[in-house]
Amino acid sequence: MGKVGVVMCPCELEGMTLFDPEVLVEGLKGRKDVLPLIHHQPVCSESGVEAIRAFMEGNGLDRVVMACSKPELFGPTFKKALRQWGLNPSLSGVLGIRPTAERKGSDDLQEALHVIEEGIDEIKRRKPAKGEKTPFVKRAMVIGGGITGITASIDLGNGGYEVLLVDRLPSIGGRMLQLSETFPTLDCAQCTLTPKTVETGQHPHIRLITYAEIESVSGEVGNFLVKIRRKAAYVDWEKCTGCGLCQEKCPSKVPSEFERGIGPGKAIYTLSPQAVPNKPVINPEVCRYFTEGKCRVCEKVCLTDAIDYAQEDTFIEERVGAIIVATGFDLYRKEDIGEYGYGDVPDVIDGLAFERLNSASGPTAGEIRRPSDGHIPKEVVFIQCVASRDPERYMPYCSRACCMYTAKHARLYKHKVHDGHAYIFYMDIRSMGKGYEEFIQQGMEEGILYLRGRVSRLFRDNGHVVVWGADTLTGKKVEIAADMVVLATAMIPSRGAKELAEKLHIGTDEYGFLTEAQCKLYPVESGVEGIYLAGCAQGPKDIADTVAQGNAAASKVQALFAQH
Amino acid sequence: MEFLYFPGCTLYTKAKNLDEAGRECAKALGFELKELSNWTCCGAAFPLAKDNIMALAPPARILAKAKEEGSTLTTLCSVCFNVIKRTNRLIQEDEEKREKINTFIEMDYQGDVRVLHYLEILKREVGFESIRGAVKRDLQGLKVAPFYGCMLLRPAEEMEFDDKEAPTIFEEFLESIACEPVDFPYKIECCGAFQSVGAPEVATECAYAILISALRNGAEAVTTTCPLCQFNLDSKQKEIRERHNDFPGIPIIYFTQLLGLALGLPVEKLEFHRNDVDPRPLLEKKGLL
Amino acid sequence: MKIEISRGKVHNEFSQKVEEISGQNLFACYQCGNCTAGCPVSFAMDLGPHQVIRYSLLGLEKEVLECNTFWMCASCLQCTSRCPKGLDIARIMEAIRLVILRKKERLDHLEVAELSEEFLERVPQIALISGFRKFTS
Ligand SMILES: Cc1cc2nc3c(=O)[nH]c(=O)nc-3n(C[C@H](O)[C@H](O)[C@H](O)COP(=O)(O)OP(=O)(O)OC[C@H]3O[C@@H](n4cnc5c(N)ncnc54)[C@H](O)[C@@H]3O)c2cc1C
Ligand code: SF4
Ligand code: SF4
Numbered sequence: 001m002g003k004v005g006v007v008m009c010p011c012e013l014e015g016m017t018l019f020d021p022e023v024l025v026e027g028l029k030g031r032k033d034v035l036p037l038i039h040h041q042p043v044c045s046e047s048g049v050e051a052i053r054a055f056m057e058g059n060g061l062d063r064v065v066m067a068c069s070k071p072e073l074f075g076p077t078f079k080k081a082l083r084q085w086g087l088n089p090s091l092s093g094v095l096g097i098r099p100t101a102e103r104k105g106s107d108d109l110q111e112a113l114h115v116i117e118e119g120i121d122e123i124k125r126r127k128p129a130k131g132e133k134t135p136f137v138k139r140a141m142v143i144g145g146g147i148t149g150i151t152a153s154i155d156l157g158n159g160g161y162e163v164l165l166v167d168r169l170p171s172i173g174g175r176m177l178q179l180s181e182t183f184p185t186l187d188c189a190q191c192t193l194t195p196k197t198v199e200t201g202q203h204p205h206i207r208l209i210t211y212a213e214i215e216s217v218s219g220e221v222g223n224f225l226v227k228i229r230r231k232a233a234y235v236d237w238e239k240c241t242g243c244g245l246c247q248e249k250c251p252s253k254v255p256s257e258f259e260r261g262i263g264p265g266k267a268i269y270t271l272s273p274q275a276v277p278n279k280p281v282i283n284p285e286v287c288r289y290f291t292e293g294k295c296r297v298c299e300k301v302c303l304t305d306a307i308d309y310a311q312e313d314t315f316i317e318e319r320v321g322a323i324i325v326a327t328g329f330d331l332y333r334k335e336d337i338g339e340y341g342y343g344d345v346p347d348v349i350d351g352l353a354f355e356r357l358n359s360a361s362g363p364t365a366g367e368i369r370r371p372s373d374g375h376i377p378k379e380v381v382f383i384q385c386v387a388s389r390d391p392e393r394y395m396p397y398c399s400r401a402c403c404m405y406t407a408k409h410a411r412l413y414k415h416k417v418h419d420g421h422a423y424i425f426y427m428d429i430r431s432m433g434k435g436y437e438e439f440i441q442q443g444m445e446e447g448i449l450y451l452r453g454r455v456s457r458l459f460r461d462n463g464h465v466v467v468w469g470a471d472t473l474t475g476k477k478v479e480i481a482a483d484m485v486v487l488a489t490a491m492i493p494s495r496g497a498k499e500l501a502e503k504l505h506i507g508t509d510e511y512g513f514l515t516e517a518q519c520k521l522y523p524v525e526s527g528v529e530g531i532y533l534a535g536c537a538q539g540p541k542d543i544a545d546t547v548a549q550g551n552a553a554a555s556k557v558q559a560l561f562a563q564h
Numbered sequence: 565m566e567f568l569y570f571p572g573c574t575l576y577t578k579a580k581n582l583d584e585a586g587r588e589c590a591k592a593l594g595f596e597l598k599e600l601s602n603w604t605c606c607g608a609a610f611p612l613a614k615d616n617i618m619a620l621a622p623p624a625r626i627l628a629k630a631k632e633e634g635s636t637l638t639t640l641c642s643v644c645f646n647v648i649k650r651t652n653r654l655i656q657e658d659e660e661k662r663e664k665i666n667t668f669i670e671m672d673y674q675g676d677v678r679v680l681h682y683l684e685i686l687k688r689e690v691g692f693e694s695i696r697g698a699v700k701r702d703l704q705g706l707k708v709a710p711f712y713g714c715m716l717l718r719p720a721e722e723m724e725f726d727d728k729e730a731p732t733i734f735e736e737f738l739e740s741i742a743c744e745p746v747d748f749p750y751k752i753e754c755c756g757a758f759q760s761v762g763a764p765e766v767a768t769e770c771a772y773a774i775l776i777s778a779l780r781n782g783a784e785a786v787t788t789t790c791p792l793c794q795f796n797l798d799s800k801q802k803e804i805r806e807r808h809n810d811f812p813g814i815p816i817i818y819f820t821q822l823l824g825l826a827l828g829l830p831v832e833k834l835e836f837h838r839n840d841v842d843p844r845p846l847l848e849k850k851g852l853l
Numbered sequence: 854m855k856i857e858i859s860r861g862k863v864h865n866e867f868s869q870k871v872e873e874i875s876g877q878n879l880f881a882c883y884q885c886g887n888c889t890a891g892c893p894v895s896f897a898m899d900l901g902p903h904q905v906i907r908y909s910l911l912g913l914e915k916e917v918l919e920c921n922t923f924w925m926c927a928s929c930l931q932c933t934s935r936c937p938k939g940l941d942i943a944r945i946m947e948a949i950r951l952v953i954l955r956k957k958e959r960l961d962h963l964e965v966a967e968l969s970e971e972f973l974e975r976v977p978q979i980a981l982i983s984g985f986r987k988f989t990s
Contacts, residue, residue, distance in 0.1 A: 338729030339891075339935055389883075392939035427885050455937050456891030459749035462780060465747070470886025475904045477895040608982035612947035614876040619986070638906065657951045718930035729932055754893040754929035761962055761984030763925060766897045770927075773893075784930055798973060807903040840927065 003035040004120050005010040005064035007052055009043040009074075024067070027113045034120055035059055039124050044074045049081055052251040055089070063091045063126075065119045067112070069098040072507065072517045072527035075119065079221075084210045090220060091126050095119045099174065111459055122135045136222035136564040137321040140557050141166060143214060143500070144326035146174020147193065147543055148535025151550030152557075154326050157205035164318055165200065166209045166228060172273035173197050174328050175536075178258065180358035180366070182543060183408040184439040190361070194274050201276040211281055213496075217503050220564065221530025222321045232311040234282035235268070239306035242278035244270075246298035246307065254286045256470075260353035263363025268298050272361060282309075301334035321564075322530045322557045323506065325514060326550065327497055330537035332387040332394065332490040340386070340458045340487065343545060348458060348485045351402070354409050368416050370484045377483030379465050380413055382406045383455050384426045388490040395490040395511065399540040405429045407440050409486060410448045422448045423480060425455050425469045451478060458485060491540035506531055513539050532556050552563050565689060567680070568634040569597035570626060572644040573605050579641070579791035581835035585820035586640045586682060588834075592688050592827045593698060597638070600630055606647045609758070617664050623651035624665045628673035636678040638685055640820065642790035647725065649679045653722050681716060683723065683733055683789060683819070692740035700740055700828025706850055707744040708822065709783035710734035711774065713793045714754050726734070728752070737819065738787070741826035750777040755796040768803045771796045775814055784846060785815045787822055794818065798840045806841035815843035825852060854931040856911065865912035867952070879910040881938045886943045888932035898922040902932055902942050905949070910966035923949040924962050928987070947987075963988035 008021035025036040037055045071094040079089035097112040142149045145167035153163045179189035208310045215227040246268050256265025267287035270280045288295035288325050299307040335343035356362040370377045384406050387394035410422035431437045453470030464481035471478050493512035501508045506526040507515040514533040517525040523534050534549035575583035576743035590597045630637040639645045655662045705770030720728035735745040756767025778786050788794045798816035805811050824834045836844050847853050880918040889901030899920045908917045933941045953960050
């Protein structure tokens, strides 16, 4: 095997220069198997890339290790260049070495040398793929079928590329499926979403793989091999016609996760009457047959014999050239917020539960009735920034959508309960989108009372939810005996996002949101070439921003595919 | 089982009922409280000014002496517990302050005494199960609201006592002696503390809010661990009634008195006569005397 | 109603003294009012704890020292335990008390001589000692 080239970038990072390349080269002097290149311009510059090309060509090198401060930025560019020069990018590596304040210290130098030496050894171990270059698969996978994933899939499908859309729930739609009406237009969420889900389901180029999760991913851009676990639905979807009889007759009634615990669901269920695909699954944790050994009502009523209690998880493998990750968000659990009663105070619900209360398809058929006794609440307190913007105890960041959806909730409430009073505790109002500020102002003029301050504590007393907040505009402590309280809890990455990112070898921040290659110029690229991210998986945002990112990621994939 | 015991000033005088009952219960439950020798006042307030090292000297001295005489120090009074526990933590964590304090008190103490409140001894060392087994008098049906106050719970990271928003140790204790714990939202609020000296009406209002909430939730009595809470809740009921004519009054009983009662100790030893609102009529009515 | 703000007035010597004694950064406050919202004695205060923090940051020494907030504070730590910025407000209250109590004039808030015999008879040591700690120099 020939020598491995080593290239050190001398660029500056946040005011600190990296190790002097010459010092590093000095440290590698003992190794006979490497050939270093010292270049005094940043290697990501045009002259830098050209210098590497000349260096590799001049010395007949096919393997090179790059050491620089931002591998996630330069890596994809560099691999693309290698491919253009006719070299195999999997035989080269881009390593990150970070300078520290005391970068001249010998410990840091040893550390950097160690990283580089390990990188060299790793590259030497790699074998060129057998035979000719593997073909570039022009087929994409989208993980997460919320509005982001749907948007990206439709774009790619319309572009003529084949798309596999994977979601771990039985049907697509994501959180938007739970929403009632959406800001800033207050149009019905289902009326906007359903045409999209239907289009996705019927698209000739899109294949839905729902109720499925990613098991493992290997390979690289142009040729990822993805292993998918299809969870047992206990219903043969080939036979099922989606008539819904089983759901109707199923005797088990349990609080449903989709209804945010304020409404019942069945053990055999679809997420909504308009679900795409409209096929049910059995939740074995609550199904009477699975838990108690008898029932089998669904089996008896099914006209097509689709129920199959013996079904098991199955595995499929698919090759794709690019992946878009759009796994969305969860809400911070109110059960983890002590000062608001750990979820034990009746009639304290979160924003998604309010969406269900206000939905025609929800547990109250869209009437605003409080969960404890079904009464129409006359004093409703909405609290923003719950577990957001709270670096000391919860999440330090702003969840971005809550100012708007809280205003929306209060307005929708007032539209339905004319003699009701809505109070909103807020810290700041962030309404930067088009038409958003006007939306808030209209809410205020309609009589929502905005109170500027946080709420310190909530508790049940005397049949009410007592709210202790502050109105910092008067400087006073405020006590409200409310009938119902709605918490705008922080948006957090969806469960399992970190584990999925690990399988994909892409980065996450300390909370589990996927990290983009660079927040300004590469907002939908991950650190791995061919893997893109979009929507709330990357950070909290509203539908408009989410859709824009879905579009962006899809266009990136199309550009990538067009090059091959 | 032997624990060093720091009674603190008030338990020697105004809060004899807390102290006596605590000692008697220890005997009945088979653990020994060895009183720390030559103890002094803890200062009754953990100093909140970063530069007030002086006020750390008394609790530090108490801890250093405890180190000489044993390994686990316990208190009954929540205030003493708070001051001593926070000081201990500071000595463990802040090397600079530790050295200053040691120089000042002319002792060498590293923060390695374990500080436990009596309730924690009951839970962790004796075990509520054994208490349940030792119960001789049936308090079944006595509805008691446990008042935690501030000092046991906050700051939570330092006190490491219980969940600061929804603590349960006191309820678990009450259940172990077959009382019916009454949950009430004001159980973690402030009794007014030393404002009974600085702004007595303010403390009276704090006490009123707490007691009315306990009553509303069905309590027949309130129990405390702290002579300062006890004073504000018990001794100030006359003032409360002057300001709020809807206030019916409610007995406030130290947790050690309830424990003693349950363990079947002679009633005289529990010194109920020292409680301002006499709990005996209630206990009589419940057939407990 | 009007305050003049300038480099010399904002975050002045007074503000810095409060910060130094309390070990807290007044600039870190969100002004969210959570402290005031949970304070059990805010009903008796002329300014909420959050306002005292704001006034202190702005260097409004006179207004701060004249309000009763820090004298009313019971050091219950309810504010501290829930501040989203991790500020220890109770320490700020103590610092302001000390700014007064450490003055040469020894401006005690509590006159022991004024406490009635009957009261002294009733009140437990613990209340007296902690009260003196908080209110006297
Ligand atoms: C209460 C509330 C009200 C709102 N109201 C509005 C509004 O009125 N207007 C507006 O613009 N925005 C609103 N929003 C914001 C809006 O909900 C989001 O912007 C949008 O839903 C984000 O879409 P997404 O596709 O990125 O994520 P999601 O909707 O969360 O979709 C993610 C999808 O990925 C799937 N998934 C997750 N993990 C995996 C995995 N490991 N493998 C496979 N699949 C996975 C999930 O099942 C889900 O289907 C609101 C948000 C809340 C909380
Ligand atoms: S709770 Fe903390 S951040 Fe909020 S106003 Fe009070 S001190 Fe400032
Ligand atoms: S410590 Fe003082 S300011 Fe803070 S909540 Fe308690 S009484 Fe109010």
